[in-house]
Amino acid sequence: MGSKVSSKMAAPAARVIQAVRPHAPLIKFPNRHNIPKPNAAAPPQLSRSHVPLTPIPGTPDTLASINLLPARYRRRPMAVDEMEYIQRGGPE
Incomplete structure (x- = not known):
């Protein structure tokens, strides 16, 4: 009975192994090893x-053109209290 179970489990595993193909990269990056790196510590x-x-x-x-925008793209109206809060720089 043990041989029947193992053969049943081995068959799907063999199919999975056969279906796996070697990796083929879709993106190729240029070789930038010879390009000098900029010196970020240098003063501007x-x-x-x-x-x-x-x-x-x-x-x-x-x-x-602004009035033709859908409501979700328009700025929401600001209350006078909110404008004053922004103008004074935050909480008192």
């Missing part, structure tokens, strides 16, 4: 010229 260069910020291209927000 102050001689860089100031670059002005450029606006993002596109249509600016208008009241009409």
Whole structure:
């Protein structure tokens, strides 16, 4: 009887072992071992010229476009008490 039990248990295990295939990676990362790492401890260069910020291209927000937003994307209205709390910097 012991041989029947073991053969019944061995058959599904053999199927599982046959179904396992070797791992084939889907993502390949570039070899970056030869690229020098930046030195984070170095002080920032102050001689860089100031670059002005450029606006993002596109249509600016208008009241009409904001009103067309669904309610879940709109800002919730603030109470006067909440605005005063924020303006004074928190609890007294």
